[in-house]
Amino acid sequence: MSAPDRLVGREAELTLAAAALRRLGEGHAAALVVEGEAGIGKTELVRSIVEDSRAGGVTVFTGQAHPFERTRPFGVVAQALDLSRRSPDPRRAAIGTMLTSPREGQAALAAGRVQYRIVEDIVDLVEATCTESPVLLVAEDLHWADAGSLLALSVLARRLPLSPLLLVVTTRTSPVPAELVRLLEDLSTEGGTTVHLEPLGPDEVVALASRTLGAPPGPLLGAMLTKAGGNPLWATAVLRALGGAGVLHRTGGAVESTTSQLPASVGDLVVRRLSELPETTRELLQVTAVLGDAASVRDVAAVAHRGQAEVVTGLREAFDAQLLDAGDDRVVFRHQLVHEAIYEDLPALTRRLLHREAAAALMGAGAEPLEVADHLVRGAEHGDEEAVARLREAAAAASARAPLVTVDLLHRARSLLPAGHPDADAVSAELVQAQLRAGLVTDASTLAETLLARPHAPEVETPVRLALLGALALQNRVDEVVRVAEDTLVQSPGLPPLARVPVLAQQSWAHTYSGDHDEGAAVARRALAIAEDAGDAAMTVWALTALLVAVGRQGRYGEALAHAQRADTLAAEAHDTRSLPLQPRLFLGLTLFDCDRVAEARAAYREALDDEFGSGWWLPETLMADALVSFATGEWQDAVPSLVACGQAAQEKGSPLLLTQSLAYRVLIATARGDLPAARELATGIVEALAGDRLGYTAGILGSAVARLMTAEGDEEGALEVLVRCWRFEAARGDHFYDRCLAPDLVRLGIANGRRDVAAEVTDAVWAGVDRAPEVASVRSVALRCRGLLADDPDLLLGAVALARQAGLLVDHAGACEDAAGALAGHARRDEATALLSEALELYERAGADAWASRVRARLRGLGVHPGPRGPRHRPETGWESLTPTERAVSLLVAEGLTNGAVARRLYVSPHTVNTHLRHVFAKLGVSNRVALAGVVNRTIG
Structure with missing residues (x-):
């Protein structure tokens, strides 16, 4: 019987699935969320989609979450994609190695970064497969999935909207974990379709029974089936149970029942069947249920303390009773409701004891702590110190791969210890650090403050205070960072000198970003002296980074650059790179950019991006910095995709300041256009x-x-x-960091609106800034520009133009030309004004700043000059010639079969940026998928 024939009453759902498969065949991405109660037919619908996909030549990956495997990082995705260190595919084996042994080859990655690397590699693997054929990725029962799998699926949906990927997930309607809610929201945002399976109607239940029995049900049997509530599994189970009991018979072309007795639920039916089985079979089924909805014969044997052959023999009658199926080397409950009925029928105490026994037996057989953590969580009782120790081991093993799993395990370990237990504070300290790594910064700061406020073990004082400082800093609670840092230094007299350096660095940054730059610099110098005395390169980088930020915000750009260059050199020599707080190349690039050394800054950013592809730690900040180079040099066709990518990465990281900063530059560009x-x-x-x-x-x-x-x-x-x-x-x-950004507009608008006092105040301030950074051309240019505007002095403004040309920052350069032209025109120096306006026009047109270019054209016409038509830089809106150089580069690499990740690494951008470029390319070329794009490329350049 074909899949549609099996699925009674699901015609609308099958139509939606068929439409998604058609789109997939055309090279489009799609997502289907199948929701419904247990037994309603989610698996049957998915099976239909899988069969149709395989028949259509689609590559199919299927994974399923299981009720006792939430502590297995990336479990669903690993199963679907066969991510195993023993895989013959090197890419899968590499990811599998990180999943099972993250410390191997990952010594340089701090905890939490491995998770990012795993997700990136999963995305790249799926995308690479999509370049070979359309892909269907199925993830069932996500209400039981681990946080890592949900994160990976969410990123796949966001990153591969232009690849032939159909993502199908199933979940029960409730309860739904918070992580799953976020995934479902992401799928909806990306245009996914939700299919909610409703109960079958009465006529559909009759049709289902007719197909099962080969004839329609009689009146009594039909009335009994209505008690199934439209649940196809329950209706089918009733028919099988009645048939097995020999109470069904044919009467006048229909099938009727000789009894009206019916169990109240599938669970009751299963329990009734269970009571009819031999005691050995019942005991083995109970052990199997405690191990999960699917379990290996080896594990059942270990927990039951029986031989594997004895287990197979003992479960034979459970197979005959249609409670179990076989799958590979495992026994599988015929349906989750069967598993749940047997599991829930066990007394709570028995369940707990069996889980504890399972944990002990599996660990005795060599299982890793993470493999048995769920059993420990369910089987341990208050005061179980061995369980606490094992949970802490499992938490440590999950730390790099799945920080949220670590948090869950430590929560459980903490709850098992009685108040006042010698290990209670240590577990709480580990939980604070885990929450911080997982991004639960509010939870981390709350728990840390609670722990520090009461008597606690002396050994947790320092790690908890350091974690609290990090959490407060991430929440931008700078005043509290200063206070906690001071308390830490005063109340921890035994704090080793080098441990004081990161405390002082955090305090320095807090002072700086709260506006006390002098104190920020002073505290950073204290940290620097300690690090230099100890000769520790990594700690010296901590201190130098804090110091360069403090002096840079004051406008002392040359001094900041000297510190950044030294930090960069020391970082290259440091052995303990995990203790480096920031990306030294990023901060070198920032200070180079502040000093108008734009080309060098871009080179530093590209090197930083190359490193961040492996960690993602500072990816949003690095993308922002690189986008600003494109903005400053007028490469706005590249700046916008990079700013969009930065905003997406900032959202993923939870950084509102970076998100608003990226939006601000996009507002500027849209206004200029x-x-x-x-x-x-x-x-x-x-x-x-x-x-x-x-x-x-x-x-x-x-x-x-x-x-x-x-x-x-x-x-x-x-x-x-x-x-x-x-x-x-x-x-x-x-x-004074934004003086160059604010001052010229302030002076000009102040004069125009009768606020010369504001114009004079601003001019004096930026002129004083020249003493702090006399070597920076853009600083001197802005100072001359403001003074020239205030004094209406064309010669001062011409000096500003000359310096702006040296700096090479397009907006400042063109703006200086406009201001100087206005003064020159007012002093009857028409030819000079015309030349400068023409210079500004050329700059604006190069950037695509059409509105600002129109303003300059109007001013030229006011001088009696009629500028010619727009230059050849204005591309057509569609076709190959409409593509920017970067869009062409992306198109050529995609046509070669490279994934977005590979393109990103080749061009030193991010996969987010590549996605944005591809959206533009598809729209301009009128194509809908990568295959069509490759065809355009081959026809154009072939």
């Missing part, structure tokens, strides 16, 4: 950050973006107020 509706929509994501009583340390760029948009909409007074508020906030903190 004249796309004000898009700019307004993007600005909604940053207006809230500017509306509060307390601005953040990225207020300068957010204010600049909003002000430029308001100016474009004709609200110059409103724009000025936004800029003044952001400027005063920065000035009160002694923070």
Whole structure:
């Protein structure tokens, strides 16, 4: 019987599945979420999809979560993709090695980074398979799945929207874990379809019975089947049970029952069958149920203390009673409801004892702590010290691969220990650190504060305080970071000197980002002295990074660069790279960029990106920095995809400051291009950050973006107020980082709106900044530009233009040209004004800043000059010629069969960025998949 014939009453669902398979065959991604109660037919629908997919030449991967395997990191995905260290496929074997032994070959990766690497490698493996054929990936029973599998599936859905991948997941309607809710939301966001399986109607139940029996049910049997509530599994089980009992007979072309007695549920039916089996079979079934809905004969034998042959013989009658099926080397319950009925029929005490026995037997047979952790969680009782020790071992084993699993295991270990137990504080300290690694920073800080506030074991003082500092810093609770750091240094007199360095570094950053830059620098120098005295390279990098941030925010860019260069050199020599707090190449690039050394900065960012592909630790920050180079040099066709990628990575990391920063630059670009509706929509994501009583340390760029948009909409007074508020906030903190961004607009708008006092205040401040960074051309250019605007002095403004040309920052360069041209025109120096406006026009047109270019054209016409049509840099909107150089590079590599990850590594961008470029390419070329793209490439360049 074909799949559709088996599936009574599911015509609409089969139609949806067929549509998804058609899209898959056309090269489109899709996702189906199949929801419903146990026994409602989820597995049958999935089986139909799998059969149709295989018949259509689709590569099929299937995995299923199991009720007692939530502590197995990436269990569902590993099963589906056959990720085993013994796999003949080197890629699968490499991932399998990380899953089973993350410390092998991963010494340089801090805890939590292995999880990122595993996810990236899984995405790359699936995408590589998609380049060979369409792929169906099935993950069933996700209500039991581990957090790592849910994360991997979510990332696959977000990263591969342009690959021929059909993702099908099944879950019960409730209860649904929080991690699964996030996955379902991600699938919905990516256009996934939810199929909710409803109970069958009365006529459909009759049709199901007719197909099962070969004839329609009689009146009595039909009435009995209505008690199944439309659940096809229950209805089928009733028919099988009645048939097995010999109470069904044919009457006048129908099948009727000679009894009206019916168990109340599938569970009752199973229990009734169970009571009819021999005692040995019942005992073995109970042991099997405790091991899960599927268990190896070897494990059943170990827990039951019987030989494997004896187990096979003892379970034979359970197979005959249709309670079990065989699968590979395992026995499998015919349905999860059968497993649940047998498991729930066990008294709670018996279940607990059997789980504890299972844990002991499996560990005695050599099982790893993670393999038996679920049994320990369910089998241990309060005060079970051995179980606590084993759970801590399992938590340590899961730390790098699946931080959330570590948190769950330590929660259970902590709950098993009585108050005042000698190990209680140590377990709590481990839990704080695990929560921090898992990104549960609020939970980590709350538990750490609770632990430190009461009497506790002296040995946990330092690790808990260090974890608390990290959690508070991630929450941007800078005042509390300062206080906790001071308390740590005062209350821990026995703290080793080198352990004081990261405490001081955190305190330094807190001072800096709260606006006390002098104190931030002073504290960083204390840390630097300790690290240098000890001759420890890694700790010296900690201190130098804190110091360069403190002096950089003050506008002392040359000094910050010297510290960054030294930190970069020391980091290359450091042996303990796990203790390095930041990506030294990233911070070297940031300081190079601040010093107008843009090409060198980009080279540093590309090297940092190459490293971050393996860890992901600072990927969003590195993407942001690299995007700013593209923005600053006018390569906006590359800047926008990079900013989008940065925003996506920031969302994944939970970094709102980076997200709003990326939005601010996208607002600037949309405004410059004249796309004000898009700019307004993007600005909604940053207006809230500017509306509060307390601005953040990225207020300068957010204010600049909003002000430029308001100016474009004709609200110059409103724009000025936004800029003044952001400027005063920065000035009160002694923070000069965004002076170059804010000052020219402030001075110009201040003069235009009768606020020369503001213009003079800003001019004096940026002129003083030249003393802090006299070697930086853009700093001197902005100072001359503001003074020239205030004094209406064309020669000062011409000097600003000359310095802006040296700096090579497009927006500053073109803006300086416009300001100088305005002054020159006012002093009847028309030819010089015309030349500078033409220079600004060329810069804006190169970047695609059409609105700003139109403004310059209007000013040229006001001088009696009629600029020619737009240059050849303005590409057509569709076709191969419409692609940017980067889009062409991506297209060529994709046509070679490279995955997004491989393209990203080749071009030193991120897979997020490649996805964004491909979306643009598909739209411009009118193609819908990678195969069609390859065809266009081959026809164009072949």
